[in-house]
Amino acid sequence: xxxxxxxxxxxxxxxxxxxxxxxxxxxxxxxxxxxxxxxxxxxxxxxxxxxxxxxxxxxxxxxxxxxxxxxxxxxxxxxxxxxxxxxxxxxxxxxxxxxxxxxxxxxxxxxx
Amino acid sequence: xxxxxxxxxxxxxxxxxxxxxxxxxxxxxxxxxxxxxxxxxxxxxxxxxxxxxxxxxxxxxxxxxxxxxxxxxxxxxxxxxxxxxxxxxxxxxxxxxxxxxxxxxxxxxxxxxxxxxxxxx
Numbered sequence: 001x002x003x004x005x006x007x008x009x010x011x012x013x014x015x016x017x018x019x020x021x022x023x024x025x026x027x028x029x030x031x032x033x034x035x036x037x038x039x040x041x042x043x044x045x046x047x048x049x050x051x052x053x054x055x056x057x058x059x060x061x062x063x064x065x066x067x068x069x070x071x072x073x074x075x076x077x078x079x080x081x082x083x084x085x086x087x088x089x090x091x092x093x094x095x096x097x098x099x100x101x102x103x104x105x106x107x108x109x110x111x112x
Numbered sequence: 113x114x115x116x117x118x119x120x121x122x123x124x125x126x127x128x129x130x131x132x133x134x135x136x137x138x139x140x141x142x143x144x145x146x147x148x149x150x151x152x153x154x155x156x157x158x159x160x161x162x163x164x165x166x167x168x169x170x171x172x173x174x175x176x177x178x179x180x181x182x183x184x185x186x187x188x189x190x191x192x193x194x195x196x197x198x199x200x201x202x203x204x205x206x207x208x209x210x211x212x213x214x215x216x217x218x219x220x221x222x223x224x225x226x227x228x229x230x231x232x233x
Contacts, residue, residue: 036219045226051219089157093218098176101159
């Protein structure tokens with residue numbers, strides 16, 4: 001079982017907005033602002049989309065935004081496009097003695 | 113162009129060893145921490161470990177699932193990070209990605225293409 005909990009799948013129509021949640025604990029998501037989000041297309045390496053909860057790397061569309069409330073982080077994609085269809089993973093620093101970084105189980109986004 | 117290229121993957125028997133390499137280009141390798149992340153077939157991402165830059169002691173951290181079996185090292189003169197994997201188990205079968213960790217955060221901003229490691233008899 002993954003340390004961070006994400007929905008297995010979400011879907012939306014082109015032009016709509018969707019939100020993917022990522023729930024952890026006060027030892028990870030809730031305790032640190034080191035939440036990041038990754039997009040992975042089939043057969044490809046992941047790509048960083050959001051870091052430090054809400055910061056976008058250079059070159060990432062401003063349609064992608066991140067936020068956090070308590071132990072839950074969220075990734076919102078506005079103006080859905082066909083190319084957004086992919087798997088999305090959240091990640092967080094954790095103070096766990098057995099891990100320093102934990103990932104969510106991943107969410108499959110389907111653009112209808 | 114900023115790039116990471118992994119090599120060294122392949123088929124290996126349980127209990128044997130394998131060393132992966134990650135060759136970096138396009139940035140000052142020694143200024144960055146480097147990390148390894150793996151993905152078992154059809155599964156999610158799993159953090160393996162990282163090595164800090166020399167400026168931060170060059171120390172390492174590992175996930176519990178690999179601690180004591182895997183070792184991460186770096187050669188800044190060659191811009192290469194290594195992942196030495198000993199006592200391999202079938203559950204270590206995965207694509208292994210080399211990643212760069214930007215300063216002052218815990219994220220992975222650059223990823224290699226990945227190299228497949230299959231542990232099977």
